[in-house]
Amino acid sequence: MREPPNITRVLLLLGLASLALFPLTGSTFYIQLLTKIMIMAIFAMSLDLIVGYTGLVSLGHSAFFGFAGYVLALTAPRYEAVSLWLTLPVSMAATGILALAIGVLVLRTAGIYFIMVTLAFAQMLYYLFHDTKLGGGSDGIYLHARPSLAIGDISLLNLANHAHFYYLVLAFLLAVYFLLRQVLASPFGRVLVGIKANEARVRALGFQVFNYKLGAFVLAGALAGLAGYLAACQFGFVNPEILSWHYSGVVLMMLILGGMGRLYGAVIGAFAFVLVQELFSYQDIFGEYAKRWQLAMGGFIVLVVLLLPRGLADLMERAGRRPESESANG
Amino acid sequence: MEFLIQILNGIQYGLLLFLLASGLTLIFGIMGVINLAHGSFYMVGAYLAYWLARETGSLWLALPIGVVISIAIGVLLESALIRRLYQRDHLYQVLLTFGLILIFEELRSILFGNDVHGVPIPPALNFSIPLTETLSYPVYRLFISGVCLALAAALYFVIQKTRIGMMVRAGNSNREMAQVLGVNIPLLYTLVFAFGVALAAFAGMIAAPVSSVFPGMGNQILIICFVVVVIGGIGSIKGAMVAALLIGIADTLGKVLLPEYSGMAVYLLMAAVLIWRPQGLFQAT
Numbered sequence: 076m077r078e079p080p081n082i083t084r085v086l087l088l089l090g091l092a093s094l095a096l097f098p099l100t101g102s103t104f105y106i107q108l109l110t111k112i113m114i115m116a117i118f119a120m121s122l123d124l125i126v127g128y129t130g131l132v133s134l135g136h137s138a139f140f141g142f143a144g145y146v147l148a149l150t151a152p153r154y155e156a157v158s159l160w161l162t163l164p165v166s167m168a169a170t171g172i173l174a175l176a177i178g179v180l181v182l183r184t185a186g187i188y189f190i191m192v193t194l195a196f197a198q199m200l201y202y203l204f205h206d207t208k209l210g211g212g213s214d215g216i217y218l219h220a221r222p223s224l225a226i227g228d229i230s231l232l233n234l235a236n237h238a239h240f241y242y243l244v245l246a247f248l249l250a251v252y253f254l255l256r257q258v259l260a261s262p263f264g265r266v267l268v269g270i271k272a273n274e275a276r277v278r279a280l281g282f283q284v285f286n287y288k289l290g291a292f293v294l295a296g297a298l299a300g301l302a303g304y305l306a307a308c309q310f311g312f313v314n315p316e317i318l319s320w321h322y323s324g325v326v327l328m329m330l331i332l333g334g335m336g337r338l339y340g341a342v343i344g345a346f347a348f349v350l351v352q353e354l355f356s357y358q359d360i361f362g363e364y365a366k367r368w369q370l371a372m373g374g375f376i377v378l379v380v381l382l383l384p385r386g387l388a389d390l391m392e393r394a395g396r397r398p399e400s401e402s403a404n405g
Numbered sequence: 406m407e408f409l410i411q412i413l414n415g416i417q418y419g420l421l422l423f424l425l426a427s428g429l430t431l432i433f434g435i436m437g438v439i440n441l442a443h444g445s446f447y448m449v450g451a452y453l454a455y456w457l458a459r460e461t462g463s464l465w466l467a468l469p470i471g472v473v474i475s476i477a478i479g480v481l482l483e484s485a486l487i488r489r490l491y492q493r494d495h496l497y498q499v500l501l502t503f504g505l506i507l508i509f510e511e512l513r514s515i516l517f518g519n520d521v522h523g524v525p526i527p528p529a530l531n532f533s534i535p536l537t538e539t540l541s542y543p544v545y546r547l548f549i550s551g552v553c554l555a556l557a558a559a560l561y562f563v564i565q566k567t568r569i570g571m572m573v574r575a576g577n578s579n580r581e582m583a584q585v586l587g588v589n590i591p592l593l594y595t596l597v598f599a600f601g602v603a604l605a606a607f608a609g610m611i612a613a614p615v616s617s618v619f620p621g622m623g624n625q626i627l628i629i630c631f632v633v634v635v636i637g638g639i640g641s642i643k644g645a646m647v648a649a650l651l652i653g654i655a656d657t658l659g660k661v662l663l664p665e666y667s668g669m670a671v672y673l674l675m676a677a678v679l680i681w682r683p684q685g686l687f688q689a690t
Contacts, residue, residue: 202668
């Protein structure tokens with residue numbers, strides 16, 4: 076686990092403080108936008124575990140994100156609030172089991188194969204929900220009531236309230252960050268990092284590499300499920316698009332933009348990506364072209380890959396270490 | 406008889422997939438680049454056919470012009486962007502070509518809008534062969550199959566029997582050694598990439614009269630092509646052919662027999678092959 080350098084730590088803490096205080100401004104639009112970004116940050120951190128730490132480039136991570144949302148939608152009664160204590164563990168466990176089943180198959184492959192096969196399995200799930208009646212076809216399913224969060228009869232948070240939901244997501248964001256830090260500092264996490272650095276050597280040391288990879292894949296899947304569950308709660312519906320491979324590409328892009336192998340890089344990337352996307356589609360600046368934000372986004376992605384392959388977190392670290400070399404961002 | 410028609414449709418679809426997948430598998434096998442934008446080239450081809458056929462009034466004129474344009478696009482992309490990815494992790498190849506997909510989709514939307522367009526079948530091929538009193542088979546589909554087969558044969562001949570094919574195979578098995586022996590690897594890579602783009606675009610062009618042209622058509626077929634490459638084995642043209650036919654027939658029959666689950670059929674096939682042979686059916690040749 077790489078510790079953030081001091082300057083990054085200060086910036087992250089400042090960012091966290093502003094996130095904690097933001098709902099006081101009362102701007103519903105931005106509260107919802109930030110909630111969405113924090114959900115994507117959880118999603119990107121889960122991907123970091125397998126891409127950034129274990130070295131498994133998955134292009135099918137949206138399968139777990141979307142599946143958890145569907146589990147919530149399918150297990151919830153139509154007009155009645157279900158308990159979060161019950162549905163969240165069920166969604167995450169079901170997603171973990173799915174990740175186990177897919178992982179056993181896809182981890183037999185490596186490299187380019189792994190990329191394509193993860194993509195193909197995600198697509199299979201997409202068609203399962205798109206073509207059959209199981210999940211309402213291409214229209215998806217509406218969640219008429221948000222899950223409830225209560226102890227006994229005392230309601231802790233009202234999840235239909237934007238600010239309440241915001242704080243719940245923020246709490247989950249921090250929890251996932253510290254959970255993954257613990258995991259990565261453990262012997263299990265050290266082996267994962269070893270697999271990325273030199274798989275053959277880790278195998279020669281006597282570790283069952285496959286089992287470690289599978290463990291990471293399942294944990295990443297379950298955490299992506301957490302993000303998907305929260306997204307389904309926020310938007311109040313699920314449809315096959317949340318399983319589409321575009322989502323997998325976008326979350327991978329967030330991870331690279333922020334800087335992989337750091338966890339907080341994934342968070343920075345999620346914020347930067349969504350804010351850039353919002354900027355490109357902002358009519359006051361781009362006028363007519365705002366509708367064409369995808370074009371600018373595509374160009375932006377190409378430029379990031381060419382000019383900033385290590386991501387923003389790396390840029391910040393260098394700026395902190397050697398202030399004079401701030402411009403050398405290769 | 407209806408079964409025969411479905412089989413013929415499956416073969417035609419499979420052969421079309423082969424054109425796409427062979428370019429994809431060559432780019433993987435020889436250059437080590439994973440190209441998500443391959444489906445976009447298919448779409449570019451289809452829209453070129455639509456546009457050029459409308460302007461020139463003939464698909465026969467549209468085809469050669471379209472091929473020249475797509476080769477130019479391929480050379481341009483390779484020298485401007487793809488070239489910078491050879492030494493980089495697959496991760497960056499995925500992302501850059503993902504960015505290209507967004508650009509191509511949006512350009513398509515700006516230039517042609519979001520409507521579905523039809524491309525007329527050339528009059529010379531616009532008739533059907535009667536099979537029974539009520540069933541018949543369109544000649545244009547047979548034409549597609551024929552063209553794809555001829556191209557497959559030509560591809561095989563070029564790779565196995567000619568000097569340039571020898572260089573391609575040498576570059577495939579050992580890049581450094583081939584370079585030391587005097588093969589101009591950068592030029593070879595440009596050619597292979599442009600050729601792959603042209604094959605995909607050509608597939609889009611000849612398929613356009615049957616499938617019509619519509620937004621997102623490239624992404625849909627891209628992932629099927631990945632499945633073909635995974636099943637066939639990366640870098641193997643022979644594998645691409647076998648897998649493409651397998652997928653083509655499985656998909657077409659699936660649509661007839663189990664319409665709700667046909668979208669999944671090809672992926673189940675892939676899962677089965679993965680359990681059996683994780684490296685695909687064939688080794689690269």
